[in-house]
Structures are given as structure tokens and as C-alpha cells.
Amino acid sequence: MSLFLDLGSWVLFGIGSLLLFIGALGVLRLPTLFTRMHAASLTESLGTIAVLTGIMLQAGLTLATMKLLAILLFLLLTSPTSSYALANAALLARNRDQTREQADRK
């Protein structure tokens, strides 16, 4: 039984690390801000779920698992929100720059 738990958690660790690595690679290699954010925010959600579930399998039915669950819930709520806020701020800043350029041209 514990062998299967170990196996499961290591598979989850592997998937999670791979996803987070791909996300980091995307942040480094993709050309523009929005494509980079796309890479980071998409892989981050599933990566965190996989890694934290892997740790939960290791911790078993203890208080630590409940804490990990709370952390997972918190991350699932906040990380897409911060991605949204970042993208929104970038969009607004770009619009502001463009209107400024148009104003300069006139």
C-alpha cells in the first residue's frame, strides 16, 4: 500500500516539476509580456496542484494534509487573480502609452 502511495506521489512530483520547469522555460524564452504570462500562469496552476497533492500523499491523513489543502485552496484562488491583475495592469499601461503616442503625434 505504502509502495503505491510513494509511487503515486513521485509520479505527481514528476508531473508537477515538469510543468513548473516548462513554465519557467516559457517565461525565459517567449518574446512578449503576455505570452510569458500565459506560459507562467497556465503551467503554475496544475503544477502546484500536482506537487501539493504529492506531498499530501506523503503526509497521509494528518493535520499537515489539512494545512496543505488550505494552502492549495489559497494558491488556487490567488495565483489566477494575480495573473489577471498583472495582465490588466499591463494592458492599461500599454493603452496609456499608445494614447500618449497619439497625443504626441497630433
Added chain:
Amino acid sequence: MTILLAVFLLTMLVITAVAIVRTRDLFAAVMLLGIFSLLMAANFFVLDAADVALTEAAVGAGISTVLFLGALALTAARERESGDSRWLPLVVVVIMAATVVYATFDKPALGDPNAPVHQHVAPWYLSETPRLIDIPNVVTAVLGSYRGYDTLGEVFVVFTAGIAVLFLLGSGRPGELFSRPPDELSTGGLKHHLIPRVVGKLLIPFIILFGLYVQFHGEYGPGGGFQAGAIIAAGVILYALLEGETRALAALPESALKVMVIGGALLYTLVGVVCMLMGGNFLDYSVLSTNSVAGQQLGIILIEAGVGLAVTGVLLSIFHAFAARATA
């Protein structure tokens, strides 16, 4: 494995520090400072210093970043190019660094149980705390009771810093210290940004609840007034950002903040004075109750409450002072 993690974290710290020094973009520097604090917190945690790690994460990575951003709103976002020669500072830094590196040669190895620091008062703290104060977290016992004077000093440093910021940035008119001309941001906050508002509103009660947990669980786990104050202040600042400073000031008005700042510092001092009046030494909580252990626990709870109140009040006052200046 732990060593590997610690070396990785310290290497990242050095890289971040160099990046902070090199960048001319102050906004990027603030973000890097937050990362620096988070790495430092992880490093403290690797060293089993959970209380310090919590403080560093809450204050260094959390509140300082917000306050730096508030300061950036008042100044330029880029560092001015300095024409001065860089050679003199470089020489000074190299000499200082060499001295520090030389000093580490005499340092005992990491975790050496025979190091002087572990042979001085630490064994006494560890062996006597269960008998004298009977709380599991010895750090809180040291902070609140054995070294109560130092902590009182820290609270007054925070208190003085808050007053100094209010002198410099406040409007100077009592009753409207944080007043600013009403605009869309100060009254409406992020009204048009549905997602951050909904998620923020969902999280704020839990942030405050976690702050209270850290405040009152400090005797049993990592935590205490300083960390709790920073977390609660972060929750209220989040509210101010989402709903506008006007509504945050309606919930916690200037008068309440003043009561928290002054009352927190006074509460701590008064506990000490009451100890004297009841026949003990200043900040000797044993006399507060007929049972000296219960007296110690009561004293620590009271002074931690004072610390929490003062820190929350000062951080929120500083935030409001920056926010009121940003558009004025």
C-alpha cells in the same frame, strides 16, 4: 540535503542582492527586495528559526514591499545616474567584505552544540522555561518575559518610526491627518475590477483570522504580536486597495489608529508598572497572579496584545500617510 538547499538559497540571495544593486529601475528593485526577503525567510526556516522566518515573510516580503511601493508613488520610478566615481565605494565594500569573511574563520561550525551561543544562557532557557512559564514556544518566553526590556524597546522603536512618518507625511491637521482630495481611486478603489475585488473580499476575513491566530497562538507555535500586526495590517491594506482608502478609514478611523498606536505601547509599559506596584520588578510578571506561572502567562498575553496593537496601528498609519500624499 539541508545543506544543499541552504547553499542554493544563499546563492539565490547573492544573485538577488547583485540584481538589486545593479538595477536602475526602482520598481524592479522593490520587487527584487520582496524576493530577497522571501528567500531569507526560507533560509531562516531551513535553520529551524520558524519565528524569525514568519517575521521576515510577513514584514520583509509583505508589508515593506507595500510601503516601498507607496513611497515610489511619491518619487520617481528610476534611480538618477550618479556621476561620482565608483572606485572609493568599491574599495570600502571590498575591505568590509574581506573583514567579515576573515571574522567567519573564527566562527564555530554551523549547528555546533559547543558553540558559545549555545552554552551561555540558552541551556538555562530551555531547561527552566517549562517550570517557570510553562509554554511550549521558548522563543516567545525569551521575547516576552526574559528579555521583556528589549521587546519594550522594539515596540518604542516602531512607535517612534510611526510618529516620525506622520510628522513628515501627515497633513499636520489633527482629525484629518490622512485626508486627501476625494478622487475615483480613494473613494471607489478598484470598483471596475471584478475579479480582484471578489477574491479579495473572500480572502480578507481569513487573513484577519490568521493574524489573530498568529497573535494568540504565539505561546504554542511560531508567532506573536509583531507577525500578527503585520498580517492584520496587510489584510486592512488589501481592503483599502480594493475599496478605496476612504472606506478603510471609515472602518478603522484615524482616532482608532491613534488609540492602537499609543494604547499598544502604553499597555506594554503599564503591565510593567503594575508589576512594580504589585511588589515585583519592572516587567516581572510573576506577581500578576497568585500563581507565578499563571502570572507569567498572563503578562506575556497582555504584552503581546500591546505589541500587536502598536504594530498594526503604526503600519496602517504609515500606509495611509503615504496614500494620502500620493495624489496631493
